[in-house]
Amino acid sequence: MPVETSARSAAEILAWSRDLVEPAMRAVVEAMPGSMRAIAEFHFGWRDEAGRPAAGAGGKAVRPALTLLAAEAAGGTAAAALPAAVAVELTHNFSLLHDDVMDGDRTRRHRPTAWTVFGVSAAILAGDALLAGAYEALADAPSPDPAGAVRVLSRAVLELVEGQSADTAFEDRADVTLAECLAMAGGKTGALLGGACALGALYGGGAGRASRFQAFGERLGLAFQLVDDLLGIWGDPEVTGKPVHSDLRNRKKSLPVVAALTSGTAAGEELAALYLRRGALAGDEPARAAALIEAAGGRAWAAADR
Amino acid sequence: MPVETSARSAAEILAWSRDLVEPAMRAVVEAMPGSMRAIAEFHFGWRDEAGRPAAGAGGKAVRPALTLLAAEAAGGTAAAALPAAVAVELTHNFSLLHDDVMDGDRTRRHRPTAWTVFGVSAAILAGDALLAGAYEALADAPSPDPAGAVRVLSRAVLELVEGQSADTAFEDRADVTLAECLAMAGGKTGALLGGACALGALYGGGAGRASRFQAFGERLGLAFQLVDDLLGIWGDPEVTGKPVHSDLRNRKKSLPVVAALTSGTAAGEELAALYLRRGALAGDEPARAAALIEAAGGRAWAAADR
Helix, strand or coil, rough: CCCHHHHCCCCHHHHHHHHHHHHHHHHHHHCCCHHHHHHHHHHHCECCCCCCCCCCCCCCCCHHHHHHHHHHHCCCCCCHHHHHHHHHHHHHHHHHHHHHHCCCEEEECCEHHHHHCHHHHHHHHHHHHHHHHHHHHHHHHHCCCCCHHHHHHHHHHHHHHHHHHHHHHHHHCCCCCHHHHHHHHHHHHHHHHHHHHHHHHHHCCCCHHHHHHHHHHHHHHHHHHHHHHHHHHHHCCCHHHCCCCCHHCCCCCCCHHHHCCCCCCCCHHHHHHHHHHCCCCCCCCCHHHHHHHHCCHHHHHHCCCC | CCCCCHHHHHHHHHHHHHHHHHHHHHHHHHHHCCHHHHHHHHHHHEEEECCCEEECCCCCHHHHHHHHHHHHHCCCCCHHHHHHHHHHHHHHHHHHHHHHHHHHHCEECCCHHHHHHHHHHHHHHHHHHHEEEHHHHHHHHHCCCCCHHHHHHHHHHHHHHHHHHHHHHCCCCCCHHHHHHHHHHHHHHHHHHHHHCCCCHCCCCCHHHHHHHHHHHHHHHHHHHHHHHHHHCCHHHHHCCCCCCHHHCCCCCCCHHHHHCCCCHHHHHHHHHHCCCCCCCCCHHHHHHHHHHHCCCCCHHCCCCC
C-alpha cells in the first residue's frame, strides 16, 4: 500500500526504508557462498570481526529509500520495488568495498574496513559477490521488465566505475577542468542515484517516465556530492565524524576545490601553488587552503542554487 | 542455422566461435565509457599500451564456444546464443583482470597485465565494468528468459569468486582436504563452464534441460582444471608458455599436490615437510616436489578417469 511519505521527516523515511530493505538484504547475503557471506555480514555490521552477531552499521541507506519513494511517486508500491532497492544498495556496497581497497581507507562507519580484516583479495572478491548478488536480487523477483531493470543497473555501474576511475586519475593531474570534475561527480555519485530512481519508477509501473526519474536522481546526486564536498572542507567534525579539513589534507580535487583552481582569481592561483604539488598538506596549510577556496569563490559556487 | 560441429577439430570450432563472438564483444566494449573501454581494449589485445590498434590476444575463448555449442546441442542456433556467449566471455575476463591484481601477476598471454599498465585501481574498476557489461549484453538482446539467464550468470559468478577466495585462503593453510580442494576447483573453474553450458541451453530453447547442461559444464571444468594442474607441474614449457614446475615454485595447493599431501604415504609426508613452509621453492626443490607428488600417487590420481 502507498505510504504517506509527505508527512514524515527524512529521518523517518530513511528508517522506514531500512526496515523494509534490511531483511531482504539479509536474505540475499544468506544465500551467498560461505566466505563471501561472512565478509558481507561483517561489511554491513551484522557481525563483528570474530563472526559474532552485531548491531549493524549499514549507513543511512539513502539509495534504496529513493528507489522505494520513486516507486510510490510513479503510482506503485514500495513493496513491488523492494528487489530493486536491494539491488541498488548491494551495488552501492560493492563500490564501497572496492573503494576502500583502492583508497587504502582503514575505517568506514567507525569500523575497520573489510580489507583490513579479511585481506585485499577477499574484499575485492566480496565486492564482486555483492554486484552479482545485486543482479540476482533483480532476477529472483517478479519484474515488469527484467531486462530493462538489468540494463538500467548495468549502465549505472558502468558510469559509476568510470567516475571513480576519473576521480583517481585526477590525483595526478594539475589541469582538471570544472566540466571534467562535474562529469566525474555525475558518474561517481549521480549515476547510481539516477539508477535508483529509474528502477523505482520501473518497478512502480512508470516505465515510460523512468528517464525523467533518472534525471531527477542524477541532479540529486550532484547536489549530494556538492554538499559532501562542502562538508569535507568546512564540515563540523562532531557532525561529519571526519577530521576537520579531511579532504584538503589529501589534496582531493573536489568540486569546490576545482571551482577555485579554475576561477582565474589571485586566490585561485595561490591555491594552485599550495595544492598542486606532491604530498599531503600539513600544519596550517589545510586552513589556508580552505580560506583560499572561499576567497576564490569555490565555496559560494558549490553552495549556489543551480 | 545449425553448424556441423562434429566433423570439425577443436581448433576449428574455437576459431569459428571466436569469429562469431569477437565482433559482438567489441560492440559491448565500444559502448563502455572511455577509460573503461581503453583498459578493456588493451586487456583483449585489441590495442597496445599506447592505444594503437593491435592484433588481439583474447586467448582460446573456450567458454563462449561451449555456450554456442550447447545452444546447438539443445536444438537451437549459435546465433541465438551469441549474447550469452559474449556475457560468459566478459565474465571470464572480469575474473582475469581481478585475478591478476590479486596474484600480482605481471604478464598474461605474453603481454603485460592491465594493472601494470593502468594501475591497480583502474584494473579493478575495469574488471567491474566487464562484469556489468556481461549483464548488459544479456539484457540488450532477445532472450527466452532474461531473468533466468541473469540468475544463472549470477550464481556462476558467486561460486567463481568463492572458489577464488578459497584458492587464496589455501595458501596459508597446511590442512587443506581433497574435498575442499575439489570444491575450490568446482567454484574457480567449474562454475563458469557450467554456467556457459546452461546459458547455451537456455538460449538454444532447452531451458528444461539447462541443469543437465550445467552439470556437464561443471564436470568438464573439473577435467579442465585437473589437466591445467598437471601441466602446471609436468607441462612442457615450450607448449605451456610457463616456466617448468611453475605451480610448485609458488607452492600452489593444486589438486595433484593436495592428493599427494593427503595420500597417507611416506612420499606425501616428505612432500609436506618440503611444501608446507614459508617462501618459494628454489634450486632442485621443485623437481624433488614433483617426484614426491608422483611417488605419492598425486599424478596418477589427477590423470585417472572419473
